[in-house]
Amino acid sequence: MKSQKGHYMMRLSGVVMMVALLSGCNIDVFDPAGPVAESQRNLIVYSLFFVGAIILVVYSIFTVFVIKYRANRKNRKESDYKPEMHGNYIIEAIWVAVPVLIVIALSIPTVRLIFQLEEPPVSSQGEEPLVVYATSADWKWFFSYPEEDIETVNHLYIPTDRGIEFRLASAESMSSLWIPQLGGQKYAMAGMENTLFLQADEEGTYLGRNANFTGEGFAAQTFHVNAVSDDEYNQWVDNVSENEPELTQERYDELLAPGLVDQMTFSSTHLDYADHGSNEDRDYSVERHGDKYDEQLDLYNTPGWNPNEIPE
Amino acid sequence: MSENVHNNVPLEYSTDEGQNSIIGFWIFLAAEISLFATLFATYAVLFSRTADAMEPAELFQPGIVLVMTVLLLTSSFTCGLAIHFMRQGSLKGTQILLGITLLLGMTFIGFEIYEFIHYVSEGVTLQSSAYWSAFYILAGTHGIHVMVGIGWMIGIIIQLFQHGLTAFTARKVFIVGLYWHFLDVIWIFIFTGVYLIGMVV
Amino acid sequence: MQLDEFFVTGEPLIYIGMAAIVLVSGTILFVLTYFKKWKWLWAEWLTTVDHKKIGVMYILLSLAMMFRAGVDAMMMRLQLAFPDMNFLNSQHYSEVFTTHGTIMILFVAMPFLIGLMNYVVPLQIGARDFAFPFVNALSFWSTFFGAMLFNISFVIGGAPDAGWTNYAPLAGSELSPGPGINYYLLGLQLSGIGTLATGINLMVTILRMRAPGMSLFKMPIFTWSTLITSFIIIFAFPILTVALALMTIDRIFGSHIFTLTGEGLPMMWANLFWMWGHPEVYIVILPAFGIFSEIISAFAQKQLFGYKTMVWAIILIAGLSFVVWVHHFFTMGAGAFVNSIFSITTMAIAIPTGVKIFNWLATIYKSKIIFGTPMMWSLAFIPSFTIGGVTGVMLGMAAADYQFHNSYFLVSHFHYVLIPGTIFACFAGLIYWFPKMFGFQLNRKLNIWAFWLFLIGFHVTFFPQYFLGLDGMARRLFTIGPEWFTLNFISTAGAFVMGAGFAVFVYCIVYSYFKSTRDLPGDVWGVGRTLEWATPTPVPKYNFATLPDVKSHDALIDMKEDGETTFDEDKLESIHMPNYTGQPFIMTAIMFFASFFLVFEWITLASIGLIGIIVMMYVRSFDYDGGYHIGVDEISKIENSLRGHDNE
Structure with a gap:
């Protein structure tokens, strides 16, 4: 049925x-x-x-x-008018x-x-979902894989046919993680952790974005989701663990400052020193960068800049 | 704007203008209820969010708040008596009782200012935490309302000296009385909802 | 503070704006001086307490604001026309969509409808004025100065840029430094006071000042919708007042209500905002429903079908409007249970709304439709609004909303309800009652042009946006991807057609002013059913010389049958009228300056302003001006001269 x-x-x-x-x-x-x-x-x-x-x-x-x-109208009949009908x-x-x-x-x-x-997708129930902490900061996304000890910026790799459990948080403004082809959005906020389950069944690259206005760099806060087979994913994990640098707190704080950054990959996560979804770290970013919003990005739609593009 | 005169009703209701104003003021109080309800809701949501600042239980003093409550309740009573004298046509009685209400109200405000200064001297200010912001804003909004009431009542007592008891001044006295009782009711909620619960939890 | 920090510099568009402001104000000042009209302006308009003049001023304010926010819309559409468009940068785009939204809701939709209510409601219920004419003037001037305060932001200090929803913590002092957000907070606060006062005023007026015999269920439907709207205003606006005040205190005095620091709760702003914001949507749609009901019934020359059902539908919608606010943020993670409840309440609103749609359709069943221009707008409303309504139900389905939220699907939906609902009603109502207000008709031909341009432009603009939203285009993006180009281009083209429609409408007013005949009968359209059409045109300052006994909600129909008028020489009595006074204008002007100083956090100056306001309140309290009387002879004279042509 x-x-x-x-x-x-x-x-x-x-x-x-x-x-x-x-x-x-x-x-x-x-x-x-x-x-x-x-x-x-x-x-x-x-x-x-x-x-x-x-x-x-x-x-x-x-x-x-x-x-x-x-x-x-011609041919109107008497019976076509009943003004007292109430x-x-x-x-x-x-x-x-x-x-x-x-x-x-x-x-x-x-x-x-x-x-x-609110539950992991039924079709992949046999397997534990992959936990990814998605952290929005002005105006970029950090994705932390606690199990694999990997952190990516503005892009992420996921295995197909496996549920992804996003733990959403924001370093400052309320933003929203939205990957239209994988499913609807949910807000990411500071001091409150939200959970969003998504899953890709088809391999491919999908565009994800922050859908909730967060100020000047909002339009640029997009990311690419690379959905790959299980094997390819495991290869990627091994590759990152071996070749990419660690994400030090100093470097992380630098990246956290309001502005735009490119796609990056690190072989450790920021979760040890900053969990923006927790009550203690809700003001982590504001304490460090709260004075940097006087200056503007002066973000123009310059030729060749296309945050909405998906690489083939 | 007709000027119908109604007989067999109290002076403040004797003109259309008076009746409209009184109904209008009741509706205004409905809006005020909505306003204070929002503030109470905000306070309730932010309760216990004291961050690094002191807890309310460490700071609230039952004695002073109780005195304030008695002061305001008494002033509400004297305000009611003022209306009673007005209904009997006693200008002097109305003025004296409004005067007493005024004094009680001023004492209340004096205590509230003292209370706030005391808290600040203990290191708890509007900027201390979400909880304390909500506390100062809620209690402060009530306090500002009382001060407005005091200023208003002073004006009306002067007008009573100028014009005596007419349909027009009677309406004004009656409305300021409504306002004063309303503030008393709000205070009861602040006393129980903010102070008593804050001292216990 | 340096002068170049005070004025916004560096943007050519803003220099154009400044030049336009200087030019327009210069022209106004020149014309007033040249024709020696200053005294006239003060004595006839700035000091007036007449509900009719105040209503007209509300509508003028609204049309001016519609122009401003419309230009904002054009600028946004231009920027989104091509993927590589570089007309507005990100910051400027944010400011433009923020002011567009805020102005359209608070300074276009509300003043327009309140203007119509001001003018029409006392006439419909047979009252001589509002219950509190002084307060009415105060309301208008605080709305006016609130609008002015909000509007000067883009040349002085910088415009607000956090969206019309102004979400915390983005709008907090750390992430949005500078005066922009303060303009938003204080501009809305100032006008909000006026709106609340109007709500109270209208409610007392309707409850207490109806003509003899007019029980609640004999009131015209527009009056009913106004009564319910004022009920919503009274309970919803204080929430906004508190929310705005809390954020103002956060930003200027450092409290922690909505901040990330000090354990504040930014999410509470979203809750408070929408606890006001959703009822606000119904504040601007229910009067529109009332206007459509009046016009459809009048031009169909038939009683409104299901009058009582219509009234109960309005009441039900008003009640439900307070329990659906969470649907504005289903994606906040409140949990499945909460989302389910609010999904159902939201969809439930479709029930009374659907009933209204069917009742309008039943009203034109077996009717005699005359296609007067107000009727054209009203008929166009039904199919257009239906699309907005059903997509609203789709948005109410929380699980689907996760895909619609924050996208152009949503943008399209709320334009599909607010434009056919509110804006069409404003046009329809203005054209309908225009001859009553000004004593001449609007040119039909030009009006029809404006109508078709606006209607077609509207659908071309917004229908494609549903698909853009489904294709993943988020709202508030200042740049589009190449795959969204075609639909965006179509949308932009439509927006300019709409703009042309508005321009033709304004031209129509000017043209008609010079060309239309005066000397109109009381029932200008010949299809009036309610009391306002019983008065002569133009309406005398006291409205009604005498009042008839009202027997049904179509009072004029009964009067015509009985041969009654609002001028019964035997029943004439002298009429008491309030005097004009400059106090409301002066008091709100002081409020304007006090708020302006607070925007820049100049506390001393703001305090001086506060003292000024208190002084003005005392002045008012000690003012025992009792008004004046119009004698029977004078009334007779006025009525006979106005009704002369009725007897010809």
């Missing part, structure tokens, strides 16, 4: 995809690369049927009435009931998915 339903959904979303392709663009949210984004896509498509039906009904009635009851409880009850039913129909799968998204 379930797979049948899923199949049905796939076909429907295929129609939506067709429309998207016809209009000449590949729409990220309708082009999921993992189970989380897929479940959200399916919910959206499900809701679009109701939305479409409502619009169809309202537009049809509207068009007919506006044409039929205009005052200057209400009808039965009819009104019907159009109270129908929206109620629609809301119920939309609520049930919504609530179910809300709860489901």
